[in-house]
Amino acid sequence: MHEIQTVGVGTELQRFFAAARLRASDYGDHYVALWDSLEHASSGGKRVRPALVLAAFTGLGGTDLTLATPVAVSFELLHTAFVIHDDVIDHDLARRGVANIAGRFAERALAHGAGDQAGAWAATAAILAGDLALSEAHRALAMLPVELELRGRLLDLLDRAVFISAAGELADVTNAASKHPLTVAQVVSTLEQKTAVYSFEAPLQAGAILAGGSDEAIGVLGSYGRLIGVAFQLTDDILGVFGDPEKTGKSVLTDLREGKQTTLIAHAGTTTGWPEIAPYIGKPDLTEAEAATVRGLLRACGALQAADELATDHLNRAVAALDTAAVPAPLREMLTVLAGTAVNRTR
Amino acid sequence: MHEIQTVGVGTELQRFFAAARLRASDYGDHYVALWDSLEHASSGGKRVRPALVLAAFTGLGGTDLTLATPVAVSFELLHTAFVIHDDVIDHDLARRGVANIAGRFAERALAHGAGDQAGAWAATAAILAGDLALSEAHRALAMLPVELELRGRLLDLLDRAVFISAAGELADVTNAASKHPLTVAQVVSTLEQKTAVYSFEAPLQAGAILAGGSDEAIGVLGSYGRLIGVAFQLTDDILGVFGDPEKTGKSVLTDLREGKQTTLIAHAGTTTGWPEIAPYIGKPDLTEAEAATVRGLLRACGALQAADELATDHLNRAVAALDTAAVPAPLREMLTVLAGTAVNRTR
Structure with a gap:
């Protein structure tokens, strides 16, 4: 994806936030x-969505970036909104080791002598921030100067x-209530x-x-996207245990x-190895040594191989979907390279 | 407001939810x-916003309800979204004595043997439901078949x-950290x-x-709306103690x-009666008898009268704002009647 310049998207987002911050200054420091x-x-x-x-836009002949940039911004802010609300749902105060919005406002409550309300400040700030990002995601599309049909x-x-x-997101939370491993199909469907x-x-x-792409091109890119998205997530799940x-x-x-x-657990649940694995899964104080044991067991029962094969299968199907004249060669090449990075990651 | 038919808005909302429920059935019972x-x-x-x-639309000569109805739907769903997320922030599981979305999903978790995760189900469902309502609020406007400028x-x-x-909303939460009563101006500004x-x-x-109203009409209705909105909220706050x-x-x-x-507390905080009142405010186990004592003290120190006067002042200013030829007489009359209902409510 490094060939694609998302600089314009970054500039547009900076402009949006600068204007918002200026407006916010009428409403106090907290805002x-x-x-x-x-x-x-x-x-x-990584600005993957932009x-x-x-x-897809330029690959199918689109040229007017004043139209494509707001659409790219929209999907980036949609992602931001989902990440923020997902963190609220998971009660996470940090992301990649850095305080997230909730974490920052929990600290802010402490600094303002409201430590007993840190949780309220954290949740409020994160819920509102997600709402603001979601609103702008809609607005960016709604303001596009294009005809009603498009x-x-x-x-x-x-x-x-x-x-x-x-x-x-709802399935993810309700699935967690299951006393038994989900099926592989359930895991994939939720991803x-x-x-x-x-x-x-x-x-x-x-x-x-x-870009005015054909229905076939739109359909093919959708299939590719869904498959490659699942391949990325499956690989993330593998790296989350074996990375x-x-x-x-x-x-x-x-x-x-x-x-x-994950599909690792889903597959292991169907094997005779499961009774030995089960006690470690969801063990809040699992040690490094126990994790090493689990990895050994997940290998031995075939779960790792099955998960790897499933990721590769999605990758192959994604690439195969692109094999049509509806997708111009340069776009096909770029998406094929991207597909490779989904699965071949550091283990 | 009873003269205004919001039946079309109700019908449109029913249609929207029927379609959404049908789509949701592909994703399981929980959804x-x-x-x-x-x-x-x-x-x-009460469909106040629609x-x-x-x-305003019909009062200023608008006739095409196929345009006005989606706008009315948009503001109703915006309200729904805010109420839902406000309840998450306040950890409320009920509204007007009936289980809200979080309350329903907490019960649902119990019924599905996930009682230990009732809080997660509740928060997830409510955050997502607010996001979905907010999204449709934007979409209803975005899809209007009108020119870009409008x-x-x-x-x-x-x-x-x-x-x-x-x-x-943020100010409401951060204000709660104040160890001293807010000023009346701070309370009004937050409302x-x-x-x-x-x-x-x-x-x-x-x-x-x-409706294509004049800039003056738009400005006047804005001033009226803001003043009458505050009058309603001030009255709610009075009724919350004296109702x-x-x-x-x-x-x-x-x-x-x-x-x-509230302005009751804000005003009381500026009087010599405050030290006697303060211990009761925020007392989690306040009894009916203590509440009666507080009411007596709020009366005695002049806080009730000051709050009443402030509400009436907003009401009068709202009605006075309408006194311009830019607002046609029938609309002015209706809004004047509405203004009266803001303050004259059951005590």
């Missing part, structure tokens, strides 16, 4: 701090992304709903629609301690 | 239940309503931001803009027990 936190939350990411919008198609795509992501649609399928399709924390920046204990429902 | 809860949350209210949109003005109004409401703008000012202005629970349906203990920062 300015909320906007600062929101800008912080929307920075530092890059996908722009890749605007309607883009708004439908955004609406669908919100609708399906909410379904996936698809919660992440793949809004992060990959919808941005690609939005870029394609805006090298130094390279991934992610502990290999967290998912196991939380009892996260 | 259908979420949409049911959301529809329930958006029902039963009525204001339609009053659409932009309406979207700006919605954006401003969201922006200022978030500021007010204005948190409620008056999105509930009164913006719906009236949206109807006026859509007849049988008539208002609201306990006269809750606000005192929570130490809610």
Whole structure:
């Protein structure tokens, strides 16, 4: 994705936040701090979704970046909003080791002598920040100077992304109540709903629609996006247990301690190895040594191999979907390279 | 407001929820239940905001209800979204004595053997439901078949309503940390931001803009709306301590027990009566007898009279603002009647 310039998106976001901060200054320091936190939350990411919008747009012949940039901004802010509200749901105060909006406002409450209300400040700031990001995601599309029919198609795509992501987020939480491992199909379906649609399928399709792409191209990019989105998530789940924390920046204990429902666990649950594995899954004080034991057992029962194969299968199907004249060669090449990075990551 | 028919708004909302429920059925029972809860949350209210949109629209000569209805729906769903997220912030599981979305999903968790995760189900469902309502509020305006310039003005109004409401909601929470009573001006400003703008000012202005009203009419309706919105809230605060629970349906203990920062308290804080009153404010186990004592003290120190006068002052200024040829007589009459209902309510 490094070929795609998302500089314009960054500039547009900076402009939006600068204007918001100025407006916020009429409403006191706390509100300015909320906007600062929101800008912080929307920075530092890889801008994958804007890059996908722009890749599909330019790859299908689109040229007017004054149209594509707001669409790219919209999907970036949608992502920001979901991440923020997801953190509220999970009661997380940090993301990648840095205080998130809730964490910053919990600290702020302490600094203002309101330590007993740190939780309220944290939740309020994060819920509001998510609402503000979500609102701007809609607004960026709604203000596009295009005809009603095209605007309607883009708004439908955004609406669908919100609708399906909410379904996936809810499933993620209700699934956790299951006393037994989910099926592999259930895990994949939740990944698809919660992440793949809004992060990959919808941005690609939005870029394609805006470029005036054919129905076939739009359909193919949607299929590719959904498959590659799942491949990314499956790989994340594998790295969450078998990754090298130094390279991934992610502990290999967290998912196991939380009892996260991954395809590793789903597959292990169908094998004779499960009774030996089960006691470690969702064990809040799981040690490094126990995690090593679990890894050995997940290998031995075939769960690792099955998860790897499933990720590779999604990758291969994603690339195969691109094999049509409806997708111009340069776009196909770029998306094929992207697909490779989904699975071949540091273990 | 009873002259204004909001039947079309109700029908449109029913249609929206029926379609959403059908789509949701592809994603399991929990998601259908979420949409049911959301529809329930958006029902039963007085549809004040849609009525204001339609009053301003028809009062200024607007006739095409296929345009005004989606705008009215937008403000109703904005209200629904804010109420839902406000309940999450306050950890409320019920509204007007009936389980809200969080309450319903807490019960649902219990029924599905996930009682230990009832809090997570409750918060997740409510955060998502608010996001879905907020998204549709934006979408309803974004899909209006009107020119970019008019659409932009309406979207700006919605954006401003969201922006200022978030500021007010944040102020409401951070204000609670104050160890001393707020000033009357601080209380009024928070009421204005948190409620008056999105509930009164913006719906009236949206109807006026859509009807092609003059800048003067739009300005006057905005001033009226903001003033009358504050008058309503000031009266609510008075009724929250001095009201007849049988008539208002609201306990006269809750606000005192929570130490809610109202103009009653703000004024009392400036009087010599405050040291005697202070120990009761925010006392979680305040008794009926103690509440009666507080009422006596708030009367004696002049706080009740000051709060009453402030509400009446806002009412009078709101009505005075309408005294211009820019507001046609029938609209002025209706809004004057509405203003009267803001303050003259059951005590």
